[in-house]
Amino acid sequence: xxxxxxxxxxxxxxxxxxxxxxxxxxxxxxxxxxxxxxxxxxxxxxxxxxxxxxxxxxxxxxxxxxxxxxxxxxxxxxxxxxxxxxxxxxxxxxxxxxxxxxxxxxxxxxxxxxxxxxxxxxxxxxxxxxxxxxxxxxxxxxxxxxxxxxxxxxxxxxxxxxxxxxx
Numbered sequence: 552x553x554x555x556x557x558x559x560x561x562x563x564x565x566x567x568x569x570x571x572x573x574x575x576x577x578x579x580x581x582x583x584x585x586x587x588x589x590x591x592x593x594x595x596x597x598x599x600x601x602x603x604x605x606x607x608x609x610x611x612x613x614x615x616x617x618x619x620x621x622x623x624x625x626x627x628x629x630x631x632x633x634x635x636x637x638x639x640x641x642x643x644x645x646x647x648x649x650x651x652x653x654x655x656x657x658x659x660x661x662x663x664x665x666x667x668x669x670x671x672x673x674x675x676x677x678x679x680x681x682x683x684x685x686x687x688x689x690x691x692x693x694x695x696x697x698x699x700x701x702x703x704x705x706x707x708x709x710x711x712x713x714x715x716x717x718x
Contacts (some may be wrong), residue, residue, distance in 0.1 A: 553652050554613040562575070565600035565611055569621040570601075573639035580674050582697060582706075596610035610659040612640070612649045619644035624657040627670055635671040636648035638680075654687050658713065667713055672696045684709050 558566055574585035586592075602609050603686050608624040620640035627634045640649045661669050671689065673680045689709040696706025 552615065553619070553647075553649055555652055555656050556600055556611050556613065557656075558609040558611060560599040560602040562611075563595060563602055565618065566602055566621065567593075567598050569611060569618055569641075570637070571637065572618075572641065573621065573637075576642065577639060578640070580680065582679055588590065606664075608657065610653060610656050612644070612653055614647060614649055616646045617641075617643075619647075620649045620653055621657070622653040622657055624660050626664075627666070631665075631667045632670050633657070633664060633666040633668070635669055638671070650683055651687070654684075658711075662713055669711045669713055671709050673709060675704055675707055676700065682708070684711075687711065 556562075556565075571585065571588060574581060574583060574588060578585060588597075604623075604625055606626040610622050610624075611618060612620040615619075618641070622636075622638045623636050625634050625636060626632075633655070638650070638653065640653070658669060669689075671684065673684060689711045690708050693707045694708040696708045698705055
């Protein structure tokens with residue numbers, strides 16, 4: 552059974568555990584690096600601030616009692632857009648519906664905010680993520696995303712129109 556939990560900043564230890572696991576397991580899938588969140592970067596106040604992004608919706612998934620995945624929705628560049636960020640599902644929980652539930656939760660929240668577009672960025676070559684997002688109705692916009700660490704590649708920007716059904 553998949554349980555979806557919306558987090559507050561008091562839940563920072565859960566977010567921390569998942570985020571560090573995500574950055575270790577999929578180091579090229581995110582704009583941040585594991586080293587950025589370890590050592591001096593691994594502070595309670597910083598984790599709390601991450602969960603306190605104004606207007607954010609931070610969610611984790613628990614599968615059969617174990618932490619299984621995470622995602623956030625944040626306000627986009629305009630009032631009609633919400634961004635899906637920090638999406639990750641543990642390898643043990645993949646292909647068990649966790650990603651679908653996380654995406655649906657952000658979509659539900661975005662619709663409640665009256666957003667009409669859900670936007671995300673994916674690293675080029677992350678074929679599994681690309682296929683997942685396409686299967687949920689996201690399309691490549693052709694827009695240039697953020698520059699990656701290699702100094703040449705850019706994130707792929709994908710969007711999905713929201714129809715008000717919540718996914």
